[in-house]
Amino acid sequence: MRYIVIGAGAVGGTIGARLFQGGHEVVLIARGAHYEALKRDGLRLLTPDSTETLPVPAADGPVPTRDGDVLIVATKSQDTVAALAPWSSDLPVVCAQNGVANERMALRRFERVYGMCVWLPAQIPAPGTIAAHAYPYSGMLHVGRYPQGVDELGEQIVTDLGKHGLVAHASDDVMRWKYLKLLGNLGNAVEALVGHAPGMAELAESARAEARTVLDRAGIAYHTPEEEAAVRGHKVDARPIEGVERGGGSSWQSLARGSGSIEADYLNGEIVLIGREHGVPAPVNETLRREANRVARERLAPGSMTPEQVRALIDARSASGSR
Structure with a gap:
């Protein structure tokens, strides 16, 4: 083969x-x-x-x-x-x-x-x-x-x-694992937008909490982090490599390369899509999707925004009632 x-x-x-x-x-x-x-x-x-x-x-x-x-x-x-x-x-x-x-x-x-x-x-x-x-x-x-x-x-x-x-x-049922991985990947856009600034983790968790609500309402099953940890153990722990400075995740790398595109439509945008299909607003993930696409299109560097700027856009979208 x-x-x-x-x-x-x-x-x-x-x-x-x-x-x-x-x-x-x-x-x-x-x-x-x-x-x-x-x-x-x-x-x-x-x-x-x-x-x-x-x-x-x-x-x-x-x-x-x-x-x-x-x-x-x-x-x-x-x-x-x-x-x-x-x-x-x-x-x-x-x-x-x-x-x-x-x-x-x-x-x-x-x-x-x-x-x-x-x-x-x-x-x-x-x-x-x-x-x-x-x-x-x-x-x-x-x-x-x-x-x-x-x-x-x-x-x-x-x-x-x-x-x-x-x-x-x-x-x-491999898609149960892939939906769990999707929840984790919702933070990719956050990392790409704000880097590892204080407040990054809170933004990422907001996106995941919103996504869990959307998936639960849609009746979509996903494995839990506890199930992942039990299978994963310490088999794939990240370690440094001499002479290599570790960069960010895949979305961070897309911005760093100046590729002009980013995967947010299929990560945060997936939650937005499912939310729209089931009548569940997803302003956090919609904001992250929009802003990640904008910074990629404009070829801005990773970390070009602050957590406060992103949170303000989320709050404005939530207040408008937009899905």
Whole structure:
């Protein structure tokens, strides 16, 4: 079985590297300077206890496919449709992404779709280099067929992922894990907007509390942090890597790169959408969604706002009664 990783950034590159180390055939799909470095020098994987350069094949676009290929898409959610468009719909797709919308987007074209809930702190400190900060394993991954169930292929994917440097679990209701992860990711926009200023944690918890109300009203099930802690233990604790300054989360990194886009529509915006469908206002998440998109569009640096500025916008939206 060959794994084609579409979007071989920090998360996708780490998964691809660990699969390659486990003896599997892997192709990394990347672009720009990152692709050029991967093609020229291989993938340089930094972890808290090792540095390795791996000769993983890389491409900057679709490659000829064959029976037995598995697509792992690890792009940001706003890029999912475009990223999957060139690929054969006969192939199975694993959505190794934040948010809960990607699987449904993929299912419009692909019959076999698998959700993957990813806990994997990593970043790209330089083109061709990935720093995977978790220890003793680089990440913990829950995998299941979408919308639910575990089949033979899903079991094989879990086995392959668990061969080297990753912890993988088969889940017959993987979206419960992904909704829990969504709750955690609602703080991404907060971190991107205000950095780690005093008041950041309170803003993030406001977004999560509002989201729990929305999900509960909609009857959407999600695992609890206690269940996560019991499964996770200390298998993927973030640790420093010598010579690498750890930056923020994925949304923070989007602003730091000046990419012009951010994932907030599929994180905070998902809560807004569900709230609108069920008549539950979500002014905190709507404000975070709007402001995160604005700062990304204007290519402002992470931490460009203060918590007080964001809170004032939330209060104004709440007072207006807007959903």
